[in-house]
Amino acid sequence: MKVIKELPLSILHSCKLSLISGTSKKILSKEKLPVVVSLTSIEPRLKTLHLVIKSLIKQEELPQKIILWLNNDLKPKVPKSLLKLQSSLFEIRYSELNCSHRKLIHTLDLFPNKIIVTCDDDLIYRKEWLSLLFKAHKKKPNVVIGNKTVHINHDASSNPLPFKNWRQPLNNIINPKSFLPIGAWGVLYPPNSLNQKVTDVELFLKLAPKADDLWFKAMSLLNKTNSIEAKEKAREPIPIIGSQKVSLKKDNIGKDKNTTQWINLSNHFNLASLILTK
Template sequence: MMMQEYQPEKIILWLKKDLKDEIPASLRKLEGDLFEIRFSKYGFSHRKLIHSLEAFPDKAIITCDDDVIYHPSTLRITYEEYLKYPQSVIGNRCRNITYKDGKLLSYGKWPFINQMPPYSQLVMPVGAFCVLYPAGSLDSRVQDVELFMKLAPKADDLWFKMMAVLNGTLSIKNSSEIIDPVPIIGTQFVALKTVNKGQDLNRVQWNALMDYFKLTPEKLKEKLG
């Protein structure tokens, strides 16, 4: 991220505080005005956004993963779309949350979106490809740790999607394509996406979110309509 064509104001790596004494010297040397390592008592993937929202409530925040390498154009392409749609959550890769006969299909059957319809209420940005969240775009309950650990403990993408829905914020797919990020060798063996996909936990967790907030596919469309 430090090699991006468009540099952000700040790059923060959020790590669990247990790792504080295990940071390689080569990584520590990178810290400065642009790059900073901060620590959290939490180990779940939601931490990087909930802490950043608290630290920078008036800033647009782009989330990314630390186990892939992003092309230098990624932030530029993401930010340029934000300038066109400053009130929307921007995803560079998105799936369409898909129902059939009122039943939620398995996550593997949520198709990737190639062209963004003008108003699509079931667009779910995929975090690994970078997601931009404008300031104030998510419901105030976004930082309710007890609640998201109950409803979506292994699905931060789904939790943040629901928080956008509850706030009346549209999620859209970037109309421009980024170059796919490249996984760092040796980091993908126990990836969260693999666990969720293998056990269909994304379907389970999205149903839990919908039930808790008393939403149906029809009500979801009305909420963002």
């Protein structure tokens, strides 16, 4: 039912974005926020990815750079609709990795002292999306900020509950260390908010190969960085119809692999002690 309701809105915004140029002098000359926006994608979404990029280029306030990370094998398959958007603002880079973690880890290496905002590749972002995230950052400069979060809950024995029980704080008891930003709606990472292990490819492929959000949360906990949900946020991003047929969500949530991967991370790094210690 929700997909049917979203269809007219998705078609309308997709048509509007298809008509704009992403490389006009007016756009490229706009004053920029001190932010890098970083994302990744997969082959089934390449045909509609230009709509996502255009929604980022059409923000009220622009970032200094938008970087799209793709697997090396996709280089000959990138459509013209995406290639022609490349400019001083938007660039496509390639990686040997074939996992969603590449949306952030490579950009952290390139810009270790920059604010980095991640987003997804199957959503149209509202024009106020970036400016409101940056506004939230100025109020709370030392925390990771998500437009949407869940709350990691534990049982009486300090064991993490299944991911499906993370929607709200258990018994309405809020723990500031427990908020987990959901990447799809956008997450802002200030400089030095994540532990240096964040780029340890061998380790995250072992512990959380399909759960970049969980990996980044673990890395923030290791650096004693809290996460919060933005109080003032953009309207909900608009799904691009047909772009979500292939999704990690089906495995991570549908098959409860998020729970398994968080247990891996929690056991390896003793995360419960970091979250539950006052």
